[in-house]
Amino acid sequence: MLPFDILEYQKRLKETKKRMADKGIEVLLVTDPANMNYLSGYDAWSFYVHQMLIIIDEEPQPIWIGRYLDANGAKETTWIYEENVIPYPDYYVQSTTLHPMDFIGDILTEIGHGNRSIGVEMDNYYFSAKAYERLKTKLPNATFKDGDLLVNYVRLIKSDQEIEYMKRAAKIAEQAMYKGIESIQAGNRECDTAAQIYYHMLSGTEEYGGDYPAIVPLLPSGERTSIPHLTWTDRKFQEGDAVIIELAGCYKRYHVPIARTVTIGNPSDRLQQITPIVVDGINEVLHQTKPGMTCGEVERIWRESIKKRGYEKEARLGYSIGLNYPPDWGEHTASLRKDDDTVLKPNMTFHFIPALWFDNYGIEISESFRITENGCETFTNYPRDLIIQPPFRMNKQGGKIS
Amino acid sequence: MLPFDILEYQKRLKETKKRMADKGIEVLLVTDPANMNYLSGYDAWSFYVHQMLIIIDEEPQPIWIGRYLDANGAKETTWIYEENVIPYPDYYVQSTTLHPMDFIGDILTEIGHGNRSIGVEMDNYYFSAKAYERLKTKLPNATFKDGDLLVNYVRLIKSDQEIEYMKRAAKIAEQAMYKGIESIQAGNRECDTAAQIYYHMLSGTEEYGGDYPAIVPLLPSGERTSIPHLTWTDRKFQEGDAVIIELAGCYKRYHVPIARTVTIGNPSDRLQQITPIVVDGINEVLHQTKPGMTCGEVERIWRESIKKRGYEKEARLGYSIGLNYPPDWGEHTASLRKDDDTVLKPNMTFHFIPALWFDNYGIEISESFRITENGCETFTNYPRDLIIQPPFRMNKQGGKIS
Numbered sequence: 001m002l003p004f005d006i007l008e009y010q011k012r013l014k015e016t017k018k019r020m021a022d023k024g025i026e027v028l029l030v031t032d033p034a035n036m037n038y039l040s041g042y043d044a045w046s047f048y049v050h051q052m053l054i055i056i057d058e059e060p061q062p063i064w065i066g067r068y069l070d071a072n073g074a075k076e077t078t079w080i081y082e083e084n085v086i087p088y089p090d091y092y093v094q095s096t097t098l099h100p101m102d103f104i105g106d107i108l109t110e111i112g113h114g115n116r117s118i119g120v121e122m123d124n125y126y127f128s129a130k131a132y133e134r135l136k137t138k139l140p141n142a143t144f145k146d147g148d149l150l151v152n153y154v155r156l157i158k159s160d161q162e163i164e165y166m167k168r169a170a171k172i173a174e175q176a177m178y179k180g181i182e183s184i185q186a187g188n189r190e191c192d193t194a195a196q197i198y199y200h201m202l203s204g205t206e207e208y209g210g211d212y213p214a215i216v217p218l219l220p221s222g223e224r225t226s227i228p229h230l231t232w233t234d235r236k237f238q239e240g241d242a243v244i245i246e247l248a249g250c251y252k253r254y255h256v257p258i259a260r261t262v263t264i265g266n267p268s269d270r271l272q273q274i275t276p277i278v279v280d281g282i283n284e285v286l287h288q289t290k291p292g293m294t295c296g297e298v299e300r301i302w303r304e305s306i307k308k309r310g311y312e313k314e315a316r317l318g319y320s321i322g323l324n325y326p327p328d329w330g331e332h333t334a335s336l337r338k339d340d341d342t343v344l345k346p347n348m349t350f351h352f353i354p355a356l357w358f359d360n361y362g363i364e365i366s367e368s369f370r371i372t373e374n375g376c377e378t379f380t381n382y383p384r385d386l387i388i389q390p391p392f393r394m395n396k397q398g399g400k401i402s
Numbered sequence: 403m404l405p406f407d408i409l410e411y412q413k414r415l416k417e418t419k420k421r422m423a424d425k426g427i428e429v430l431l432v433t434d435p436a437n438m439n440y441l442s443g444y445d446a447w448s449f450y451v452h453q454m455l456i457i458i459d460e461e462p463q464p465i466w467i468g469r470y471l472d473a474n475g476a477k478e479t480t481w482i483y484e485e486n487v488i489p490y491p492d493y494y495v496q497s498t499t500l501h502p503m504d505f506i507g508d509i510l511t512e513i514g515h516g517n518r519s520i521g522v523e524m525d526n527y528y529f530s531a532k533a534y535e536r537l538k539t540k541l542p543n544a545t546f547k548d549g550d551l552l553v554n555y556v557r558l559i560k561s562d563q564e565i566e567y568m569k570r571a572a573k574i575a576e577q578a579m580y581k582g583i584e585s586i587q588a589g590n591r592e593c594d595t596a597a598q599i600y601y602h603m604l605s606g607t608e609e610y611g612g613d614y615p616a617i618v619p620l621l622p623s624g625e626r627t628s629i630p631h632l633t634w635t636d637r638k639f640q641e642g643d644a645v646i647i648e649l650a651g652c653y654k655r656y657h658v659p660i661a662r663t664v665t666i667g668n669p670s671d672r673l674q675q676i677t678p679i680v681v682d683g684i685n686e687v688l689h690q691t692k693p694g695m696t697c698g699e700v701e702r703i704w705r706e707s708i709k710k711r712g713y714e715k716e717a718r719l720g721y722s723i724g725l726n727y728p729p730d731w732g733e734h735t736a737s738l739r740k741d742d743d744t745v746l747k748p749n750m751t752f753h754f755i756p757a758l759w760f761d762n763y764g765i766e767i768s769e770s771f772r773i774t775e776n777g778c779e780t781f782t783n784y785p786r787d788l789i790i791q792p793p794f795r796m797n798k799q800g801g802k803i804s
Contacts, residue, residue, distance in 0.1 A: 044631040045617055048527075048730035069717055069759060072629045090717040094734045099525075122532035123501075125450075130524035130550065132531035148532065191611025195604035202597035202634075209593025209636045212618045215447055227474045229446040232604075234611045315471055315492040326728040328450035332496045357471060 025119035028055040031127040033325040035151035044073040050100035105138025119147025169256040170379035173249030176200040190232035214329040217247040255329040259366035275386040281305040289376045295340035318352040427521035430457040433529040435727040437553035442480040448472040452502035507540025521549025571658040572781035574612045575651030578602040592634035616731040619649040657731040661768035677788040683707040691778045697742035720754040
C-alpha cells in the first residue's frame with residue numbers, strides 16, 4: 001500500500017540523519033506534513049492539529065506522535081512499527097489549558113531525549129510560536145536548533161519513482177486545464193470553471209485518479225487578472241475578458257502546476273503585444289537550462305530576454321516543486337531568482353512561472369520542468385501561448401467556422 | 403463588492419479593540435487568514451507567505467502588510483484605504499537570509515508602535531516560531547502578549563448576514579452530499595466520488611456558486627472507515643462496503659459541514675446496531691440544546707444517551723464553525739466537550755459530529771446547527787440515518803424495484 005519501497009524511505013531517512021549530523025542536531029521534530037509523508041508515508045488531513053515525526057539519530061525508525069483518533073491512520077499509511085505510533089488524548093486538542101507539546105515534551109524526556117540537541121522546523125506553518133514556547137518550557141535542558149527546511153532540501157532531487165508520479169500529475173494537469181478552458185465562455189461563471197477543473201483534477205484518468213492540490217485553482221478574470229492569488233467568484237465571464245488559470249495536477253501528493261492565460265474573443269492589443277515576449281523568454285530559458293547552471297543563471301536568461309524588449313520583473317520566476325500539502329505546493333528551497341546559487345542537478349523539478357502583472361491586467365504562462373542529464377524537459381504538453389476561447393470564430397451570419 | 407456592510411466590519415473591529423483593551427494589548431498582529439478576512443474582507447490564497455493585519459487601539463482602520471504582488475488584492479477585496487496597504491518586496495519571500503517579520507518590525511518602529519504592548523496569535527498556523535523570534539529580535543522594547551483566538555472569540559456569535567451565508571453554504575452541502583452519495587456504487591472509485599462532490603460544492607446553485615472548503619472531503623471506505631481523516635484513493639467501492647463522507651458546503655468562506663455514513667447494499671449487523679443509538683443521541687441533543695446551557699451540558703446529553711446503550715466516546719463532539727481557511731473549518735473556540743463552560747447564545751453555530759470509531763469500522767452522522775432564541779435548528783435538511791446505496795433493492799430476477 002505504500003507509494004514507495006521501504007528502501008526508498010530508509011534512504012531518505014539516512015540522508016536526513018546525515019544532514020542532522022552536519023548541523024549538530026541529534027533529534028529532529030518534523031512537523032511539516034510533506035516532510036512527515038516523505039519520511040514515513042503518513043497521509044491524512046490531520047495536520048490541523050499538532051502532530052510530528054521524531055527522528056532520533058541512532059534509531060532506525062521515526063516515532064509518530066499525533067491525536068489519538070489519527071493513530072490508526074499512522075498505522076495504515078506508514079512503514080512505522082505500531083509501537084512507534086504514540087497518540088495523545090483528545091483533551092489536548094484545541095484546549096485552552098493543555099497543549100500537545102506538553103505531552104510531546106514529556107514523551108521526549110521519558111524516552112531519554114529531553115536534554116539533547118533538538119532540531120525544530122522554525123518557519124513551518126505547522127510549528128507555531130506557542131508550540132515552540134511550550135516545548136522550551138517543558139524541556140529546559142534541551143538545546144534547540146533551527147531544523148527548518150532540513151528535510152525539504154533532501155526532497156530537492158527526485159527519485160525516478162517520484163518523477164513517475166509527477167508525470168501522472170502532469171497528465172491530470174493537462175486534462176484539468178483543457179476542461180477548464182473549454183468552460184470559459186461568455187455567460188458562464190468563474191465558479192463553474194473551478195468546478196470543471198476540480199472534477200477533472202480528481203477523477204483523473206481511467207488508470208489513476210487525482211489527489212487534492214495544495215493550492216486551489218487560481219482564477220481571476222477581467223481586470224482582476226492583475227491580482228495573481230484571487231480565487232473564483234460567481235462573476236460571469238464576458239466577451240473580451242482575459243482569464244488566468246493557475247492549477248496543479250496532483251498524484252499521491254506530487255504536484256505539477258501549470259498556468260495559462262485565456263481570452264474570450266479577440267485579445268486586447270496589450271495582451272497581443274506582451275504574449276510573444278513572454279513565450280520567447282520561456283522558450284529561451286527552456287532551451288538553455290541544464291545541469292551545472294545555478295538558479296540565478298536561469299533567472300538571468302529570462303531577465304535579459306525580456307529586457308531586450310523593454311520589460312522588467314521583480315518577483316522570483318519559480319520554485320522547486322513536488323510532494324506537498326496545503327497551503328503551498330512550493331518546496332521553499334531553491335527559487336529561480338537572482339542570487340539563488342543552488343546548482344541544478346538532474347531530477348530537480350521546478351514550476352517556472354514568469355508571470356507579468358500590470359495595474360489592470362496580467363499574463364501567466366508557466367511550465368513545470370525537470371532537469372535532465374543534459375538540459376531540461378517540461379512535464380506537460382500544452383500549447384504555450386495565449387489561448388483564445390472559444391476555439392473558433394463566427395462568420396458574419398453567426399455560424400461557426402473553424 | 404464587500405460581502406458585508408462597512409458598518410459590520412467596523413463593529414467587529416470595535417469589539418476586537420474592546421477585547422484588546424481587556425487584555426492590555428495596544429497593537430494586535432492578526433495573522434489568521436479568517437481573522438484577517440473577518441476584520442477587513444481580505445480574501446486571497448496568499449496566506450502561504452507571511453502577511454498580517456495590524457490593529458492599533460487608536461487607529462480607525464487596520465493596516466494590511468503582505469507580499470507586494472498581493473497588495474492589489476488587498477485594495478480590491480477590503481475596505482482599507484490604499485495608504486494602509488503596505489507591501490513588502492519579493493526578495494523577502496522564502497529567503498534564506500531575510501524574513502518578512504524584519505520588514506514588519508521596522509514598519510512598526512517607523513510608525514511609532516515598536517515599543518508598545520503587542521498581541522500575537524501564538525498558536526496560529528500562520529504565525530510560526532521563527533516569525534515570533536524575528537519579531538522579538540527586531541522589537542526589543544515591545545511587550546509581547548498572547549493574542550491567540552482573541553478575534554476568533556469575536557467571531558463566535560454570528561450576525562444575521564453571516565447566518566444567511568451559512569444557509570447558502572448548507573444548500574450547497576446538501577447538494578454535494580446528495581451527488582456524492584449517488585456516485586457511491588460498487589465498481590466506482592473513491593476519487594470519482596470526490597470529483598462529484600467537488601463539482602457540486604463549487605458550481606453550487608443557479609443563484610450562487612460555492613467556495614472552496616477549508617478541509618477537503620474526507621472519504622474513507624471499507625475498513626478504512628475506522629480512520630476519520632483519510633482522504634480518497636483510487637480504491638473501487640465494493641458491494642457491502644461502508645463509506646463515510648464528511649464535507650462542507652462553503653459560501654464566501656462560510657462553512658456548513660455535514661457527515662453521513664453510506665453502505666453499498668445491506669449494512670453490516672454492527673452498523674445496523676449502532677446507527678439507532680447514534681441517531682437517537684443526536685435527536686436528544688438537538689431537542690434539548692438551547693441558549694443558556696453550556697457546551698459541557700450539551701456533551702452530557704449525548705454521553706448519557708449513549709451510555710444507556712453501553713457506549714462511550716472520548717473525543718469532543720463538535721466545535722464552533724463559520725468563516726475559515728485551510729487547514730481547518732473549526733474556529734478553535736467553543737467545543738462541545740466535557741468541561742467547556744461556554745454558555746450558548748443565539749446565533750452561535752456548531753458542527754455537531756458525535757462520530758464513533760472502532761478498530762475496523764466507524765460511523766459518522768453529523769449536523770451543523772445554530773442556537774436560536776429558544777432552542778437550536780439544523781442548517782441542512784438531509785436524512786439523518788445510515789444511507790443505503792443504491793436506493794433501491796433488486797428483486798430476485800435482478801430487476802430494480804423501488
